Amino acid sequence: MDPSLINILINTERKEISSLYDAHRTAFINFGRKYGADPDTMADIYQEAFVVIRKHAIKGRLDQVDCSFKTYLFGIGKRMIFNYHKQTKNTVSLESMLYITDEIEEITYDTSNELSVEQTLLRTFFDKLGKRCQEMLILFYYRGLTVEEIAKKEGYDNVHVVSSQKSRCLKQLREMINTPEQ
């Protein structure tokens, strides 16, 4: 896939995401219509499909992919539409849908994203951290940026500032965990 598009997903600049979002929205909704999903549902599915494709971008799963951004996005969407029909037990016949012809191949994605009880608790503490801490931990833990990369991206003077800032954030988090609820 076009690396510049992968970078747009990873960097998540509002402007760039916005134009990408607007570019495919109408086609996506029409695509869903063909499969018996109404526009409101499709708008929700469109957003979730974006969440998934961004996850894949961050995890490096798009680097080796041959198809275009659009085809991949629609592939996720197709899978989501099928799941939606299954879950809502819609009367739309799944079988008849198999005969609709398009070049979109379904893309599978991980649906086990529920947090465990422990993680849910950790998430409530995480939400209480300041914005800077949240961002820093997201960059390090989820996006996998090294301390050097974070320093560059966030405009810190040097890696030591980042390291100590990160330790402070972790300390705050651990303190919340170890303090019993008021």
Next chain:
Amino acid sequence: MKPQELISKYIQNSLTKEEEQEFDSLLASDEGFRKEVAFHTNLKKVAEDKDDDNFRALLSDLEFNVKKKRYPKWWYVAASIIILLGAFYFWNSKKPASNEELFAAYFEPYRNIVQPVVRGEENKDLKTIAYNAYENGDFKKALNLFDSLLTHKQEPSVLFYKANALLKLNDAKKAIPILEKNSTVVDSFSEKKYWYLALAYLKDNQPEKSKEKLQMILEIENSEYKKEEARELLKRLD
């Protein structure tokens, strides 16, 4: 290598073959190390979850803008009708719109952006039913179900939607403390809470408080959520 460094590299998937062996043997032999690894692994998952939610908030903001653009004609028609009605009203009574009327003009229950499709345990099914009721406009039922969900766990998102249901059911008095209590929690509903709090105060005939919250919306950085409406409403309240 220090255990802490090993864990960092493990989290970022950058262990070399030898480091991996070192990591595995520590994992097998050292209880404290295992706990540390579990903590950092959980944190990785939580960071992902949070980042996804932030992204979802951005997307629903974009979606909101698309919808606004998509119906420009309707907006013009609606706006002209409102202006005409307003002029007519003004002409007849020379009295500005009441707080109640302003509330009715601006309030709309926040749409359900909490994942509607969750399956599995009883607990989760209850959630699905609750949000379905909310989406289908059955706010009484939704309110009851939100309440039983909340006895399990005080989830911020459920509280937020409960407040919305209360507002829709004209019970601003009960909605206010819920939104106030949660307004300090920073999450994907932050700016929304101020907006609904402003409306709740309006409904409860406390325009000064309402203005205070609207002002706060205008001060939030990096968000365009309801700023235009907040400015407009502030003008009308003055």
